[in-house]
Amino acid sequence: MANIDRDQVLHVARLARLELREEEVERLGAQLNDILAAVSKVSELDLSDVPPTSHPLDVVNVWAEDEPRPCLPVEEALANAPEREGNYFKVPPGGPA
Amino acid sequence: MIDTLRLTAEEAARLLREKEVSGAELYAAYRAAIDERDPELHAYLHVCEDEGGEGIPIAIKDVIGTRGIPTTAGSKILENYVPVYDATVIERCKAHGLRVLGKTNTDEFAMGSSTENSAYGPTKNPWDPTRVPGGSGGGSAAAVSAGLAPWALGSDTGGSIKQPSALCGNVGLRPTYGTVSRYGAVAFASSLDQIGPVARNVRDCAYLYSIIAGRDPADSTTVELPEPVALPEGEDMKGLRVGVPREFNEHEAIEPGVRDAVQRAIELCRELGAEVGDCSLPSSVEYGLPCYYLIAPAEASSNLARYDGVRYGYRSANGRDRLEMYERTRDEGFGEEPKRRIMIGTYALSAGYYDAYYGQAQKVRTVLAREHAQAFERFDVLISPTSPSVAFELGSRSQNPLAMYLSDLLTIPSCMAGLPGLNIPCGLSEGLPVGLQLIGPQFSENVLFRVGYALETAIGFDAVPTRLR
Numbered sequence: 406m407a408n409i410d411r412d413q414v415l416h417v418a419r420l421a422r423l424e425l426r427e428e429e430v431e432r433l434g435a436q437l438n439d440i441l442a443a444v445s446k447v448s449e450l451d452l453s454d455v456p457p458t459s460h461p462l463d464v465v466n467v468w469a470e471d472e473p474r475p476c477l478p479v480e481e482a483l484a485n486a487p488e489r490e491g492n493y494f495k496v497p498p499g500g501p502a
Numbered sequence: 503m504i505d506t507l508r509l510t511a512e513e514a515a516r517l518l519r520e521k522e523v524s525g526a527e528l529y530a531a532y533r534a535a536i537d538e539r540d541p542e543l544h545a546y547l548h549v550c551e552d553e554g555g556e557g558i559p560i561a562i563k564d565v566i567g568t569r570g571i572p573t574t575a576g577s578k579i580l581e582n583y584v585p586v587y588d589a590t591v592i593e594r595c596k597a598h599g600l601r602v603l604g605k606t607n608t609d610e611f612a613m614g615s616s617t618e619n620s621a622y623g624p625t626k627n628p629w630d631p632t633r634v635p636g637g638s639g640g641g642s643a644a645a646v647s648a649g650l651a652p653w654a655l656g657s658d659t660g661g662s663i664k665q666p667s668a669l670c671g672n673v674g675l676r677p678t679y680g681t682v683s684r685y686g687a688v689a690f691a692s693s694l695d696q697i698g699p700v701a702r703n704v705r706d707c708a709y710l711y712s713i714i715a716g717r718d719p720a721d722s723t724t725v726e727l728p729e730p731v732a733l734p735e736g737e738d739m740k741g742l743r744v745g746v747p748r749e750f751n752e753h754e755a756i757e758p759g760v761r762d763a764v765q766r767a768i769e770l771c772r773e774l775g776a777e778v779g780d781c782s783l784p785s786s787v788e789y790g791l792p793c794y795y796l797i798a799p800a801e802a803s804s805n806l807a808r809y810d811g812v813r814y815g816y817r818s819a820n821g822r823d824r825l826e827m828y829e830r831t832r833d834e835g836f837g838e839e840p841k842r843r844i845m846i847g848t849y850a851l852s853a854g855y856y857d858a859y860y861g862q863a864q865k866v867r868t869v870l871a872r873e874h875a876q877a878f879e880r881f882d883v884l885i886s887p888t889s890p891s892v893a894f895e896l897g898s899r900s901q902n903p904l905a906m907y908l909s910d911l912l913t914i915p916s917c918m919a920g921l922p923g924l925n926i927p928c929g930l931s932e933g934l935p936v937g938l939q940l941i942g943p944q945f946s947e948n949v950l951f952r953v954g955y956a957l958e959t960a961i962g963f964d965a966v967p968t969r970l971r
Binding site: 414422456 | 582583584586587679680693719722723725785788789791792793795796803807810811812813814815816817821822823824825826827828829830832833836841842844845846848849852858859861862863864865866867868869871903904918919920944
C-alpha cells in the first residue's frame with residue numbers, strides 16, 4: 406500500500422512545518438517506506454463492523470463549574486519567550502501563518 | 503551511614519519519622535551517590551540543590567514539568583525551558599513532603615526504548631555500563647537501581663516505565679489510563695500517556711502510586727480511584743487466577759534466558775496457591791505494534807505542533823520570515839526520532855490516508871481491548887515477560903528504527919487497551935535482570951500489587967546491581 410516518493414516526503418514535511426535537509430529527505434524517505442510497510446499490517450484485518458477506540462475509558466462530557474480563577478501573570482507567561490516586545494511574543498515578519 | 507543502594511522509601515520514611523536521620527542527611531546521601539556514580543551512568547540531566555525539608559527525596563523524569571527547574575524532555579528544542587508551574591503530580595509529591603533530587607534522562611519526547619535518543623547523550627545500565635537501561639525512562643530506572651534515588655516518577659506511552667524497569671531490575675507501574683493526572687507533563691500521545699512510579703520494591707511502588715493517583719480537575723481525562731490503594735502484605739496467591747497468554751510467552755523474539763526465568767515465576771504462582779491456566783490473545787502481539795506505531799505518531803505529530811519557536815523553547819536565528827522560522831526551528835530543534843514520528847503521523851493523518859491508517863488502527867485498538875477483556879473473564883491477571891530480551895548493547899539497535907520498536911512488542915498491547923501493568927524483576931539471564939509483566943483489568947492495581955508482592959517475596963531477587971554490591 407505504501408510507497409512514498411520524494412515529492413510526498415517534501416509535501417508531508419511541509420505540512421509538518423519541518424524544513425528537512427537534503428540528506429534527511431533521502432534517509433527519512435527510505436525509513437518511512439520501511440515503517441509504513443510494517444504498520445500497513447493493520448489493513449489485513451476486516452474490521453468493517455468494529456467501532457474505533459479513541460479513548461480507553463468510558464468517560465463522556467466531563468463538566469466543570471465556570472468559576473473565575475487567577476491566571477498566569479504576564480511576566481511568567483512571557484518568561485520563556487525567545488523574543489518579546491512589551492507584553493507580546495515577537496516573531497519575524499511576513500510569510501504565511 | 504545511609505546505604506542508598508538498599509534503602510527503601512518505606513524505611514527512609516521510618517528513619518525520618520523516628521528522627522534517626524534528618525531530611526538534610528538523607529538528601530545529602532543521595533547527592534553523594536549521584537556525585538560518585540552518575541558521571542559514569544548519566545541518569546540525571548539536572549541535579550537540584552537541597553531546599554530543606556524532612557521528606558523523602560525523589561527523582562523525576564524530565565518530561566514532567568517542575569516549576570523553576572529545567573524541563574527538557576530530552577530535547578534540544580526545550581534546552582532552556584524552565585516551567586513556571588508544577589505538574590499536578592509534582593504538587594502532589596510536594597504536598598506529601600517529597601523533595602525533588604533532579605530530573606532524569608529520557609529518549610527525546612519519550613520516544614524510544616533505550617534513552618539513546620536523548621539529545622543529551624544516553625544513560626548507561628547500572629548492571630553493565632556497555633548496555634542500555636531501556637527507555638524511554640532509562641534515567642529514572644537507572645537512578646533507582648544505582649541508588650541515586652529511592653524512587654522516581656516515569657511516564658509510559660507504550661512501555662517507557664515497564665521496559666526500563668525490566669532492563670534495570672526494579673519495579674515499575676504503568677497505571678490504568680486516567681488514574682494519574684497528565685497536567686503539566688510534556689504530551690507525546692495523549693490517549694496513551696500515563697505517569698507512574700518506579701521503585702525498588704512493590705510496596706514502595708504502591709505507596710508512590712497512592713500519592714500521585716486520583717482525579718484532577720485540570721485533566722478532564724482523570725477519574726477517581728474506585729477503591730483506595732492497599733499496600734500489599736499477603737505472601738500467598740490463594741484464590742487468584744493467573745493466565746499465561748501463549749503469544750506473549752512463546753514469541754520467537756523472546757530470549758531463552760528470559761523465557762526460562764518467567765517460566766520459573768509461573769511455577770511459583772502455582773506453588774503460592776494460584777490457579778494457573780493457558781490462554782490466547784491472537785491479535786494482540788501480532789497487531790499491537792503496527793497499531794501503536796500509527797496511533798502514537800499520529801497523536802505525537804499533533805502534540806508536537808506546539809514547538810514553533812514562538813512562546814518558549816528553541817528558536818532558529820536563520821528564518822527570514824515566519825514560515826522559515828517555524829520550519830528551521832523544528833528542523834534544528836528536533837532530533838531524528840521525533841522527526842521520523844512527526845512524518846509518519848502527519849502522513850497517516852493526511853487527506854486520503856486517514857481511513858486506511860489512523861482510522862483502521864483505532865479499530866484494531868478496539869479488537870485488542872476486547873481480546874484482553876475476554877481473557878479477564880477467566881483470569882485476574884495475565885503474566886508474561888516484559889521485554890523479549892535483557893538489556894542490549896549501546897548502539898546495537900540505534901541505526902534500525904524497526905528493530906528498536908520490537909523492544910516494546912510485549913508492553914504495547916495492554917497500553918492500547920488502557921490497562922495497568924506492573925514490572926517486577928524475576929531473575930537474571932547472562933548476569934542481567936529479567937523483568938516479568940503482570941497485566942490486569944482497568945483499576946486492578948491492588949491485585950497487581952498483591953501478586954507482585956507475593957512473587958517478589960518468593961523470588962527474593964537482589965535488586966542491587968552485581969557490580970555495585
